[in-house]
Amino acid sequence: DGGITQSPKxxxxxxxxxxxxxxxxxxxxxxxxxxxxxxxQGLRLIYYSQIVNDFQKGDIAEGxxxxxxxxxxxxxxxxxxxxxxxxxYLCASSIARDPSYEQYFGPGTRLTVT
Amino acid sequence: xxxxxxxQPGMFVQEKExxxxxxxxxxxxxxxxxxxxxxxxxxEMIFLIYQxxxxxxxxxxxxxxxxxxxxxxxxxxxISASQLGDSAMYFCAPWGSARQLTFGSGTQxxxxx
Numbered sequence: 001d002g003g004i005t006q007s008p009k010x011x012x013x014x015x016x017x018x019x020x021x022x023x024x025x026x027x028x029x030x031x032x033x034x035x036x037x038x039x040x041q042g043l044r045l046i047y048y049s050q051i052v053n054d055f056q057k058g059d060i061a062e063g064x065x066x067x068x069x070x071x072x073x074x075x076x077x078x079x080x081x082x083x084x085x086x087x088x089y090l091c092a093s094s095i096a097r098d099p100s101y102e103q104y105f106g107p108g109t110r111l112t113v114t
Numbered sequence: 115x116x117x118x119x120x121x122q123p124g125m126f127v128q129e130k131e132x133x134x135x136x137x138x139x140x141x142x143x144x145x146x147x148x149x150x151x152x153x154x155x156x157x158e159m160i161f162l163i164y165q166x167x168x169x170x171x172x173x174x175x176x177x178x179x180x181x182x183x184x185x186x187x188x189x190x191x192x193i194s195a196s197q198l199g200d201s202a203m204y205f206c207a208p209w210g211s212a213r214q215l216t217f218g219s220g221t222q223x224x225x226x227x
Contacts, residue, residue, distance in 0.1 A: 104161070105159035
């Protein structure tokens with residue numbers, strides 16, 4: 001079955017540590033996205049990538065970094081510079097960067113930093 | 115950034131009844147589109163329906179339909195014949211000249227048996 005996998009589902013870290021969230025897709029999509037969701041709110045865009053070796057900042061990129069070395073993979077690193085890292089993180093992909101294309105979402109990773 | 119308003123933080127509907135979830139957006143763009151996504155308690159986002167600003171007919175997908183009124187800048191989601199499995203958060207997400215989705219704060223729908 002084609003889809004997006006994110007692992008792990010729950011992640012716990014101590015303050016001051018960097019942590020990397022995994023996102024893999026086998027849909028052969030060119031575009032991939034990372035969103036953050038805080039309780040009671042909608043999603044906010046962190047980073048997106050239109051193609052391998054290319055990525056752009058979204059609305060809340062500070063304290064985050066990404067890489068896109070393979071078409072299937074778009075890992076997100078939450079650095080110690082991110083002031084409020086505890087949140088639900090969702091990865092998505094679409095056929096292309098065109099916003100009219102549906103985005104397919106993974107199951108999400110819930111990150112707790114204490 | 116676009117301002118998205120979903121005025122109903124929580125809604126209740128009886129099973130098998132229809133329900134309308136409101137969404138208004140603030141844009142001066144001529145070309146734009148709008149998605150509705152469903153988020154069950156498990157957390158994943160599920161695509162429901164999409165309509166572009168140049169589409170003349172209101173979109174329908176099974177039990178979901180859009181009441182798209184461009185002059186009022188509203189795109190309300192209508193769910194017909196509600197089912198217990200429809201209980202979830204519902205988000206509208208338009209895009210415009212920034213070419214990225216902006217999500218509203220959502221409406222929590224509860225379907226009562």
